[in-house]
Amino acid sequence: MSFLSGMKKVALGAVLAGTAATTAGAVELRGWNIHVEDYPVSIAMDSFMAEVAERTNGDVTGKTYHNGVLGSQPDAIEQIRLGVIDFGEFSLGPMGQSIPETNVVSLPFIFKSIPQMYELMDGAVGDAIGEGMKAKGIVPLGWYDAGARSFYNSVRPINTPADVEGLKIRVMSNDLFVKMVESMDGNATPMAFAEVYQSIKTGVVDGAENNPPSYDSTNHFEVAKYYSLTEHLIIPECLCMSLKSWEKLTADQQEILKDAGHKSAVLQRELWAAREAKSMETVKAGGTEVNTIADKAPFQAAMAPVYESFLANNPDLTGLVDMIRNAD
Structure with missing residues (x-):
């Protein structure tokens, strides 16, 4: 399947107009997110973009569009690869059909626990998967938790x-x-x-x-x-960026985004654990x-x-x- 199928998707890309806009050295990023605004992923993504803006003194700013308003997840993954959307948060599950390395984490019982997943994804395993993603036009910035x-x-x-x-x-x-x-x-x-x-x-x-x-x-x-x-x-999710958008940044800006991405992942994991505990209480109370x-x-x-x-x-x-x- 090609990255874009016909003029319909070309038109979609034009409507999204998400390519990093550069004016007098300033970069404005557009981000995709499927979740509602108070979801752990959403809060962490907003925190990520706020930290990037602060640490770059406003040279790199952006907005995350929640609730999937920029399209479905498969379409958004295509748009990230093309540089039409600048960043997003995706499950590695749907990526597996086009990026074989990401399919490894979809193997049943491959991780022994959530803490082990954190350790491996923040280390050599995450680096190896990231190289496979980069070859397809996607740069991982942080590994989020989607529970078990x-x-x-x-x-x-x-x-x-x-x-x-x-x-x-x-x-x-x-x-x-x-x-x-x-x-x-x-x-x-x-x-x-x-x-x-x-x-x-x-x-x-x-x-x-x-x-x-x-x-x-x-x-x-x-x-x-x-x-x-x-x-x-136990399938991790990825806060990731279009390689095309990434390459428009300076080396210093790239380092800031990587650091802010990891910090947002740590925040998301904490928020996720609290949300998961609350959900278990709700379903048990519901019978x-x-x-x-x-x-x-x-x-x-x-x-x-x-x-x-x-x-x-x-x-x-x-x-x-x-x-x-x-x-x-």
């Missing part, structure tokens, strides 16, 4: 892989997630996130998988009362039956075919996968 994704459904608690058998589970549109559910003999159903509530309510699917704030804020807990903490996916998985080893073992298939198709990423799996 777990299964929820309207039928039964999930304690072992056998409990997934026969369940119709909505997944994001990524072959890895389809294979993940199929490896436990479940029926994976990719569909738009906006369709999930009604689909569970009407029995089109039995459930889905997501982090606690998403399970809470969408009211999915009203129609899927069993929330099983498999924590099978959700939450169960913790005592032994995740059977789930991890069931993922062997997913890893085998992925590495067979991406042998050059074996070293990166091993770097994460062998980390303490």
